[in-house]
Amino acid sequence: MKTSTRLALVAALSLAGLAAQAQTLLNASYDVAREFYKDYNAVFVAHYKKTTGKDVKIDQAHGGSSAQARAVNDGLDADVVTMNTTTDVEFLAGTGVVAKDWAKRCPNNASPTTST
Known part of the structure; x- marks a missing residue:
């Protein structure tokens, strides 16, 4: 499966519960992904509108991955978290923010x- 297809699947699963009205989602992510998500979000928003007929807006919050994980744990109301290490997501799972x-x-x- 291509990386872009996998990312679209993950994003689609994350967006599955959107209501009929336009929604705003917050993606808390790591700094290096800023430009990627700037481009990806535009493509995803168009795809989502085409396939569902619904509008969605995606806001971004970027910082160091561990700092973002702590911010989400401390109450940053992120709809999607995209971290660069599993340890940051495991931290959120350990505190109950993300499913175990x-x-x-x-x-x-x-x-x-993956990388080697």
């Missing part, structure tokens, strides 16, 4: 890419 079985809910244990 988060990795099993998506293809490839929620890892759209």
